[in-house]
Amino acid sequence: MHAHSGRVQILKLTFLGTGTSIGVPAIGCDCGVCLSSDPFNKRRRAGLYVEAAGKNVVVDTPPEFREQALAFKIKRLDALLFTHGHVDHLAGFDDVRRFNQVQRERIPVYGSEATLADISRMFPYIHQPEKPGLSYPRVDFNAVTGPFVIGDLGVVPVPVQHAGIPTFGYRFEAEGRAAAYIPDCRHIDDSSLALLAGLDALILDTLRRRPHPTHFNLEQSLEVLKKINARRAYLTHICHELDHRRTNSELPSGISLAYDGLVVEL
Secondary structure, eight states, rough: OOOOSSSOOOEEEEEEOBOOOTOSSSSTOOOOEEEEOOOOGOOOBBBEEEEEEEEEEEOOOOTTTTHHHHHHHOOOEEEOOOOOHHHHHTGGGGGEEEEEEHTTOOOOEEEHHHHHHHOOOOOOOOSSSSOOTTOOOEEEEOOOOOOEEEEEEEEEEEBBSSSSSOOEEEEEETTEEEEEEESSSSSSHHHHHTTTTSSSSEEOOOOOOOOSSSSSHHHHHHHHHHHOOSEEEEEEBBBBTTTHHHHHHOOOOTTEEEETTOEOOO
16 A cells, blocks of 8 residues: 555654564574465564654564664664564564664653563573773663654554553654554554544464464454454464464455565555
8 A cells, every 4th residue: 555646654654574583584483474486375473663743663573673774674673662572573673773873862762660570581682881892872761651652653552462562553643644563463452442443554473373372363363353344454463373474364454464575655
């Protein structure tokens, strides 16, 4: 869904990765999807790049973050948002230091208090003074407790249930357009569903067809999408059990599997 010519794109979303924690292809697997030559079946770990209101924002720093930033030409980082503290969403955090070097400034980081504590535990050196010849990410932590703004980009945290740890999705709003990103989720309660009304685009967790204890499967995801009724929906955090083209051919109109590098413009 690209902007019509003549209309200014207000919210631009680029999928940095759409895979589950082990990525696709999976190590040591000879299934049809892992052996597939279809580029749509190659999935880095999940992350999102948001361009809106003159700001460049990234959600999560997966293990491939450096490669993703190069592949999708992220040259500036105005803010970094985190959904939760699992390794597949944090492991690329050290590469933020390159943005510090290029921009010559500290970068604000947003997440739950628990997630920020996880980052500090995984990367304790970020709080040390720099030593000659060494560089560390230079960031300012902002504990998210409610809606906030990054310049003119409005952000609403959407608490969801996933694996028993504090987990956020995020709703982004700019100039009357709204999109939400919820990559890891097993249940959304009514108060959080209410935060997802009136979306132009919703990106939602869909791991596979079989049930899973900490992620929506395809059937559950489609049920939730019916309730939320966004104009368009994209499924992410996908494992190697879902073939891209075959699954897309079975999905209802207006809903599709995302893929690495997909750009959605609103």
